[in-house]
Amino acid sequence: MQGLRSMDKFIIIGPQGAGKGTQAQLLCSEFDFVHISIGDIFRWHMRHHTKLAARVTRIMNEGRLVPDEIVEEVVGKRLQEHDWNWGFVLDGFPRTRSQAEYLFENWNLDRAVYLDIPDDVVFDRVAIRAAVGEGSGFTKRADDNPAALRVRLGEFHGKTAPLLQLFHDKHMLVTVDANRPITEVYESIKEALDLCGPKGGK
Numbered sequence: 629m630q631g632l633r634s635m636d637k638f639i640i641i642g643p644q645g646a647g648k649g650t651q652a653q654l655l656c657s658e659f660d661f662v663h664i665s666i667g668d669i670f671r672w673h674m675r676h677h678t679k680l681a682a683r684v685t686r687i688m689n690e691g692r693l694v695p696d697e698i699v700e701e702v703v704g705k706r707l708q709e710h711d712w713n714w715g716f717v718l719d720g721f722p723r724t725r726s727q728a729e730y731l732f733e734n735w736n737l738d739r740a741v742y743l744d745i746p747d748d749v750v751f752d753r754v755a756i757r758a759a760v761g762e763g764s765g766f767t768k769r770a771d772d773n774p775a776a777l778r779v780r781l782g783e784f785h786g787k788t789a790p791l792l793q794l795f796h797d798k799h800m801l802v803t804v805d806a807n808r809p810i811t812e813v814y815e816s817i818k819e820a821l822d823l824c825g826p827k828g829g830k
């Protein structure tokens with residue numbers, strides 16, 4: 629079926645707790661896309677105490693956005709690995725106008741999926757993620773606390789949400805109500821991305 633399938637390049641946007649990572653992983657395991665999470669790459673560096681970690685740890689723990697030039701370098705390097713035969717799902721990038729422009733200049737995107745969810749639901753979800761921690765299917769994170777979350781939501785509404793208009797104008801935006809159970813959200817995403825046919829046989 630390889631010859632019949634095109635390559636898909638998606639991005640997934642939404643505030644913390646919207647389910648970006650979960651939905652990106654579901655798409656990648658069903659359709660063999662590569663999941664590229666910038667937050668995961670930074671957390672890998674933090675666990676391994678690299679030089680990059682020294683530049684980003686404090687910023688991340690406070691809930692602020694890492695400077696564009698650092699993020700763009702990390703994303704550029706990752707995408708240049710070209711290990712994505714079927715395509716990729718970029719989770720958590722772009723988050724600023726500069727990052728979006730960088731992306732448009734370098735890669736032809738297909739669709740941007742916006743996971744729409746109210747702030748109060750985000751607070752509840754992140755509180756659960758912070759409370760239950762390891763071994764529960766949730767991952768405890770240093771930035772899952774109310775102070776950092778307020779900063780992250782501020783960054784989202786101030787810098788990332790305005791990009792939705794940009795994607796809309798390029799006819800790339802699909803908006804999905806993320807305040808529903810995981811499987812329902814996933815079905816809506818697949819439908820919106822025309823991925824509902826037989827597996828691999830788009």
Ligand code: AMP
Nearest residue numbers: 666667688691692693694699720721723
């Ligand atoms: P995430 O795992 O996507 O919630 O990202 C965790 C943290 O990593 C964010 O709160 C930022 O500090 C940083 N980060 C991840 N992606 C980006 C990005 N595209 N631009 C700036 N900072 C980012």
